[in-house]
Every structure is written in structure tokens, then in C-alpha cells.
Amino acid sequence: MIWTGVTKARGAARFLETRRLLTLVLAGALVWSLTGVDWGGGIVHTGGGNAFKEFLTALFPPELSPGFLKLAIAASWQTLVHAVAGITLALAIGLALGVVASGSLGHLGRSRLAIAVAARFLLAIMRSIHELVWAVLFVTAFGLSSLAVVLAIAIPYAGILGRIYSELLNDVPDGPLDGLRSSGASPAKVLVYGRIPLALTDMIGYSFYRFECAIRAAAIMSFVGIRGLGYEIQLSLNDLLFSEVWTLLLFLVGLVLLVDYWSTRVRRSLGS
Amino acid sequence: MTAAASIIEGRGLAKSYGAITALSSLDLTVGRGERVALVGPSGSGKTTLLYILAGLIPLDHGQLVLRSKPVADLRPGKELSEIVGLVQQQLDLVPQLPVIQNVLAGRLGQWGLLRSLASMFSAHERGEVVEALSRLGIADKIDERTSQLSGGEQQRVAIARLMLQAPRIILADEPVSSLDPARAEEILRLLTEVAADSDRTIIASLHAPELIRKYFSRVIGLREGKFQFDIPVQELTTQRLDALYDLDRRHQS
Numbered sequence: 001m002i003w004t005g006v007t008k009a010r011g012a013a014r015f016l017e018t019r020r021l022l023t024l025v026l027a028g029a030l031v032w033s034l035t036g037v038d039w040g041g042g043i044v045h046t047g048g049g050n051a052f053k054e055f056l057t058a059l060f061p062p063e064l065s066p067g068f069l070k071l072a073i074a075a076s077w078q079t080l081v082h083a084v085a086g087i088t089l090a091l092a093i094g095l096a097l098g099v100v101a102s103g104s105l106g107h108l109g110r111s112r113l114a115i116a117v118a119a120r121f122l123l124a125i126m127r128s129i130h131e132l133v134w135a136v137l138f139v140t141a142f143g144l145s146s147l148a149v150v151l152a153i154a155i156p157y158a159g160i161l162g163r164i165y166s167e168l169l170n171d172v173p174d175g176p177l178d179g180l181r182s183s184g185a186s187p188a189k190v191l192v193y194g195r196i197p198l199a200l201t202d203m204i205g206y207s208f209y210r211f212e213c214a215i216r217a218a219a220i221m222s223f224v225g226i227r228g229l230g231y232e233i234q235l236s237l238n239d240l241l242f243s244e245v246w247t248l249l250l251f252l253v254g255l256v257l258l259v260d261y262w263s264t265r266v267r268r269s270l271g272s
Numbered sequence: 273m274t275a276a277a278s279i280i281e282g283r284g285l286a287k288s289y290g291a292i293t294a295l296s297s298l299d300l301t302v303g304r305g306e307r308v309a310l311v312g313p314s315g316s317g318k319t320t321l322l323y324i325l326a327g328l329i330p331l332d333h334g335q336l337v338l339r340s341k342p343v344a345d346l347r348p349g350k351e352l353s354e355i356v357g358l359v360q361q362q363l364d365l366v367p368q369l370p371v372i373q374n375v376l377a378g379r380l381g382q383w384g385l386l387r388s389l390a391s392m393f394s395a396h397e398r399g400e401v402v403e404a405l406s407r408l409g410i411a412d413k414i415d416e417r418t419s420q421l422s423g424g425e426q427q428r429v430a431i432a433r434l435m436l437q438a439p440r441i442i443l444a445d446e447p448v449s450s451l452d453p454a455r456a457e458e459i460l461r462l463l464t465e466v467a468a469d470s471d472r473t474i475i476a477s478l479h480a481p482e483l484i485r486k487y488f489s490r491v492i493g494l495r496e497g498k499f500q501f502d503i504p505v506q507e508l509t510t511q512r513l514d515a516l517y518d519l520d521r522r523h524q525s
Contacts, residue, residue, distance in 0.1 A: 178364065192392055
């Protein structure tokens, strides 16, 4: 008994020694690798400091002329409209596919599992392609229209929302569901009276977060030539008009903060 | 108890979870209007038995006949919910819903899907909910969020749901274990009153001997999935309970 104890202690000590040695070797390798870096130049863009300073000082003040503000408001509105339309469509598609993918609709009988797996697969395809790639595809198909942006946001976001919804709907506690079942509720009724109310606060919270992301995505659609905040930012950047860039960035931040505020209000009223 | 008056007929009821035997071949006959208390230490199989009687989990072996129909032949939903209903601790309510919706959930077995959906938005049968809740003394809470209610009030909401479901057999899984003695007694009184209304059968698991003696007619002792005793409540002695809960043995060692 005593001897096995000693051997065990020895084994543990040896393991610690090995680990320390390994740490030392790896730290040595890191230091040695630093000698391989050419410190002479090229690591930092030498003119970058000045350009950055110029960019920062342009914030004081940003471009606030009435004409430009009007343009910024119009661009913000366009971006917001794209984001709202995209996320709304995503909510509807995501909820429908998410419910099916969660497998909580028992009435589909024996094919239930197959249908759930198919829905999960579809959601995975939708979200594995980035919204910009979808945008390129839809601009090719529909031209530079709002429809292209809305679909480009709606499809990958529906994929993400559907996946999260299906998880949230499955992760609710069993107790309340058993209570409903013992009252004779079918799976569809358990969904409406149990799963959805139990998961709703989290579902809404996550949807709002995705709405913020959708605003960002709608803004960045300028990369494929669609108008909005991102498009104006790109134009001003090309002309090196940094004060204008700042104004537009502030509008973008303002939009996101607005959604954040709304989300807080809604969640408070749900009283989680 | 004659066979004609019995509402539950179980033969060789068995259930195991992997290597753990929850119930080993139980025979159980319960008559109409009987008030049965189920006692036994945690893990003795009380909850499993109640869930099997409620048709919520399937049997491994054995035959269960409810109201002279094999439970497998009862259509889940309407038919089963007319025969059995279950009250759990407080967990059977959906805390996010208003009280009225939690009570109306008792009707989900009888309502079709469309009616259930519609009721979620504009509640059907509000009058009956008010009636049930006022009998339980919480009519003023009808539109409150269920999570805002105290434990005792939530338990009343669960009873109100049961009143709307109106099953022939009321099953209650430790309905008063989380309540203080005064509230526990109140809840049991209400529960047994609702049962007595139309000669319903009630089977409840609980631990307090004085409440068992006051509100029940028959006591079944369960331990490690087997019945240790099945006696009229008059024969319930402290020694029997101590032996069931292992209290005497702990004293000796």
C-alpha cells in the first residue's frame, strides 16, 4: 500500500517535470522565432501614422452641413429599410424551418426524423454561405435592386435564426411540457402553449441581436454596389473626406444603438 | 373492492431505466372515489408509477387498464385526458403565460388545434376559469403572469387547470412538498374536495403522516420499486413508516 503510494507520487512529480521542461522548450522556440522577423521596416506602414492622425482629427468636427446630413439620413433610411425587410423575412422562414428542425411537431409520424434532418440540412446550407456571396448571386439574378439585398440578408440569417430557434425550443424544461401532455395536449399544442412561451424571451433577445447584425450587413452591401450607408462611406473614403466618413459612421452606430435600446425595452416588458 | 367499481387495474407493471429497476412487477387495483396516498423514500418509484398511470411514459411489461380499457387503446389527447390528469410539484405550469392560459391548458385535450391556437390570442371560456379560480380563492390573479405568483398560488392554478380538465382520476406527484405546513394542508383540502365533487379517484405521493391520516383512505408504501404495504389508513403506524424510510435501522447502527 505504502509503496504504490510512493510510486504514484513519483509518477506525478515526473509528469510535472516533463510539463515544465516542455513549457521551457516552447518559450525558447518563441523567442528564437522572433529573431527571424525583419525589424528594419515594412512591419508598420510608415505613412500610416500620419494618415491615421488625419483620420482621427477629422472627427472634430464631423461633416454637419445640412446638405450632407440630408444625404446621411437618406442613406441610413435605405440601410434600415433593407435590414428590416431582410430580418423580417428571415424571422418568418427561420421560425418555420426552426420548428420543423426541432422535431417538436410530432404529428408528422414516422417521417418526422427525416423531415427534421432535411430541415436542419437546409438551414446549414443557407447559413454556410456568407451574405455577401448571396448578394453577388442575387445581384447577378435581379440586378442592383433592393430585392437582391433583402434576399441576401434573409437567407443566411434565416439559416442562423432557424438553427438557434430549434435549439431553444428543444432546450426548455420538461416539467411544464409533461404538465401540458397530461392535460391531453398534442405536440403542436405543447409547442404553442409550452415550448414557444418558455423559449420566447431568449428567441426575441437573439433575434434583436441578429437585427443589429442585419444593419451591419445591409450597410456593407455597398461592396456589390448597392446604395446605403456603406456606399456613401465608400465614396467619402475614396475622396479622402474623413469628416464625412465620421458622420456616416456615427449614423451607423446610432442605428445599432437604437435597435439595442428597443431590444432592452421589449425584453423588460416581457419581464424575464 | 369489486372489479366493476375499479377504475385502475394494473397487472405486473414493470419499468426500468437501463440497469435500474424503477418498478418491478406491481399489481394495483384502485376503485372509484378512492383516496390513495403513496409513501416511500426518494427514488422508490412513486413518480414513475404516477407517470405510468398518467400515460406519460410507456410500460416495459405488464398490463394497465383504465376504466376497463387497456391504456394502449386509449387515444392520447381527448380520451386519455378525460380519464387521468396529473399535478406535479409546481413545475407543470408555464411561468411565462398569464394564469388564465395555464388554467385553460386543461382543455387542450378536448380542443382542436385551431381552437387551441385561437384561445392563445383571445381566451375562450373565461367564465369557467373565473369560476374555478374563485373557488380556490385567487380569482383576482387571472390575468397575472404565472411566474409572479407564490408557490401556494401556483399550486392553486395547477388545481384550477385540473378542474377544467376534469379527469376521472387525479394523480398528484408530491403536490405539497415545497409548501409550508399550513399551505400544504390547504392545498390538500382543496385537491381532495375537487376529487370528492364527482366521486373522482385521487392518488397522491406525499410524506406527512398527519396529512395522510386526515385526507386519504388508503396508504401504499413503495420502496425500491416494490409495494411494502397496501393498507387502510387506520392501520398506518409510525413503525411501518419508520421501517419504510429506513429510520429504525439508522438508529441501531
